[in-house]
Each structure stands twice: as structure tokens, then as C-alpha cells.
Amino acid sequence: MPVKPLSASTLKNLLERIDYARQGEIRSLAPLSPTSICVRFSVQDIARGYDWIDVLFRIEGVNDAKLMSDNVLRSLDMREGITVEINDKNCALAIGSYSGRANEAPFYILGTSIGYEELPFSA
Numbered sequence: 001m002p003v004k005p006l007s008a009s010t011l012k013n014l015l016e017r018i019d020y021a022r023q024g025e026i027r028s029l030a031p032l033s034p035t036s037i038c039v040r041f042s043v044q045d046i047a048r049g050y051d052w053i054d055v056l057f058r059i060e061g062v063n064d065a066k067l068m069s070d071n072v073l074r075s076l077d078m079r080e081g082i083t084v085e086i087n088d089k090n091c092a093l094a095i096g097s098y099s100g101r102a103n104e105a106p107f108y109i110l111g112t113s114i115g116y117e118e119l120p121f122s123a
Contacts, residue, residue: 003058003115008086014116018043018055020081026073026095027054027122035062037109039093041082042121054119057084057093061112068107076107086114 006014018024024043031037040056068076080097083105091114094105102108 003056003117005113005115006084006086006091011084011086011114014055015082015084017047018045018053020083021055021078022081024078024081026076026078029067029070029073031067032058035111036060037062037065037067037111039109040119040122052121054122056117056119058115058117059091059093059109059111060114062109063112064103064108064110066103066106066108073107084114 021041021043024041027040027042029039038056038058040054042052042054044050045053076095083094083098083102085092085102090110090112092102092108092110093114094102094108096105098105102110
């Protein structure tokens with residue numbers, strides 16, 4: 001299944017469905033190019049009776065980011081979940097509750113567009 005682009009309305013539905021990835025786990029961080037990064041999370045899907053699935057976010061047009069190594073990523077606190085924002089020209093993904101200030105998060109990626117892909121749970 002290819003990456004689906006996200007809009008403000010589809011983003012809201014997705015984030016509510018996965019409860020903003022609260023108590024989820026970061027599975028991987030993969031820079032695809034200098035301006036394209038994928039982040040994979042394991043989350044509970046409310047629409048599937050809270051079954052675990054993986055959601056991969058792909059950010060394109062990356063212009064700023066604060067990233068971490070895999071061993072540090074796995075220790076990040078996911079109690080607050082993730083912040084994902086989209087406006088006309090930009091998008092942001094951050095770990096924690098950082099609405100309107102993603103660049104203050106301990107981990108964030110700022111870009112021009114974001115999409116997602118649902119994947120099977122990776123144990």
C-alpha cells in the first residue's frame with residue numbers, strides 16, 4: 001500500500017483513531033534522502049478494537065529536524081503521544097504535546113508535506 005497524503009481533515013481522523021500514538025512505541029527512523037524522512041510507530045487502533053498496528057509517517061520537503069539515534073528513540077516517553085500539524089505550506093511531526101511549537105520538542109521534523117501508511121504490527 002503506498003503512502004497516502006494527509007490533509008487537515010484526514011489527519012484529525014487518523015490521530016483520533018490512534019489516540020495520538022499515546023503509549024505507543026517508535027519502531028524506526030529512516031532518512032530516505034536529505035529532504036525525506038520516514039518514522040514508524042506501533043500504536044493501538046481504536047477502529048480495530050484497540051489492536052496494535054504500525055503507522056509509518058513520511059515527511060517530504062524536510063527543512064528542519066531534531067533527530068535521535070535508534071537506541072535513544074526507543075527510550076523517548078510516549079505518554080503524551082505525538083503532535084502532527086498541517087497548514088497550507090508546512091507540516092510538522094513531533095514527539096509529545098507541542099501544538100504550535102513543534103520545534104521545541106525533543107524530537108521533531110518540519111517539512112512541506114506528510115503522508116502515512118498503515119502496516120502490520122511489528123513486535
